[in-house]
Ligand SMILES: Nc1ncnc2c1ncn2[C@@H]1O[C@H](COP(=O)(O)OP(=O)(O)OP(=O)(O)O)[C@@H](O)[C@H]1O
């Protein structure tokens with residue numbers, strides 16, 4: 333048995349009560365029992381030898397173990413215990429009970445635990461699993477200290493310490509928690525917590541530490557929070573509003589030539605327009621597709637990859653071609669007017685003026701009207717994704733305040749697609765959001781979570797805990813902890829072959845790191861003053 337073997341049972345058997353009764357055997361009694369046991373084993377061995385039989389290896393191993401244990405008992409290094417493990421299953425109906433019991437049986441079988449039903453003694457069995465310390469069944473096995481310690485379920489998770497990992501914080505025991513996202517089954521992570529719980533703090537710290545390890549990091553920052561970090565490490569800062577605003581053309585084609593590029597672009601444009609207009613009817617899709625083709629044809633771009641290097645058309649051109657597509661197209665063009673030629677055309681209908689190129693690239697949405705944040709986010713993510721077509725290297729894309737995108741069905745679809753395809757591009761998508769409800773209420777949001785092998789839950793809001801608890805299978809204790817834990821503390825949930833592993837996490841930063849990642853206004857004001865002096 334490995335250390336913490338009972339933990340998976342506790343996690344998996346949610347609808348069962350598990351009771352572990354432990355009783356110490358006084359050392360003289362233990363020594364006496366063991367002596368008898370050894371004598372029995374020894375005589376078996378001798379008898380076999382006398383009869384000229386080959387010795388039974390299991391008997392030999394048991395005799396050796398008994399001898400070893402006797403020596404340790406004599407030296408006081410170990411003690412003997414008797415321990416009983418009982419499970420009681422409850423359910424609302426007989427069928428449900430049958431099903432739960434069956435599930436429990438298979439869980440136990442997978443843990444190599446042999447279980448027997450307490451036939452004719454259900455009351456005693458039930459009493460034994462109540463938190464009363466009453467062992468009415470008294471079906472026990474002998475354990476020495478080491479074996480018993482291995483069954484302690486809460487010390488199970490040694491915090492992960494990956495060789496190439498970066499520091500995420502301290503585990504409950506105070507041990508450093510080193511984690512390598514790129515060594516997991518996928519490289520995505522989600523970071524869920526209520527406002528002010530320290531999400532952005534951890535996201536920034538992680539970005540900083542990943543940069544150290546040579547990972548390329550892209551950030552989409554709705555609040556202009558990452559600027560100090562970006563400037564401190566010489567990153568590229570690209571604001572989408574204000575005087576130095578950069579522009580991104582949604583009709584740009586990806587660098588790597590592909591015959592499907594135009595089709596994929598049409599899909600993206602449909603999503604962007606759906607977010608911009610708050611919906612796209614099914615009869616509008618073919619019209620849009622024809623107009624997209626016509627726009628590219630007008631710019632001399634066809635399915636032939638050799639033409640993809642030519643300057644891409646603009647949203648203005650698309651609107652013009654839409655207007656020529658009969659009534660449906662004309663109405664679509666009219667609704668697109670503010671973005672194609674009107675007040676917002678500077679954001680959506682200009683040739684791209686920047687490429688997301690650099691070790692750290694940070695897009696800022698600060699200053700954009702709220703309504704435009706989701707489409708702008710889509711624009712940035714798309715530009716980042718197109719740039720990933722280049723040579724492979726480890727990368728990480730961080731979307732802070734992802735609820736901005738997730739609340740739009742087309743945005744959620746887009747994010748889900750990225751989450752699915754990130755691994756093939758050696759890229760980890762980090763989704764940070766305070767609105768767990770948004771993420772969990774939609775199927776796409778749940779899929780984004782399911783596609784993240786690394787999940788961090790920091791402090792949760794009372795109205796969200798029910799949902800979170802259900803989605804992450806949290807025990808009552810874990811829910812209580814997440815409701816009350818201090819800023820920067822929470823649970824790290826790692827999906828792995830054995831199911832799920834949770835490690836309590838406390839995010840810590842060095843003084844220098846803290847200066848770069850804090851968003852406390854008082855501290856920021858002080859830092860600003862210092863900088864002026
Ligand atoms: N581990 C930590 N150690 C010290 N201070 C922290 C830690 N985590 C967060 N803080 C501080 O707590 C405050 C809130 O943190 P942060 O901005 O990361 O919250 P948030 O979860 O991103 O909130 P919001 O959803 O509003 O963006 C900041 O002042 C930050 O400096």
Ligand SMILES: [Mg+2]
Pocket residue numbers: 531532533732
């Ligand atoms: Mg934040």
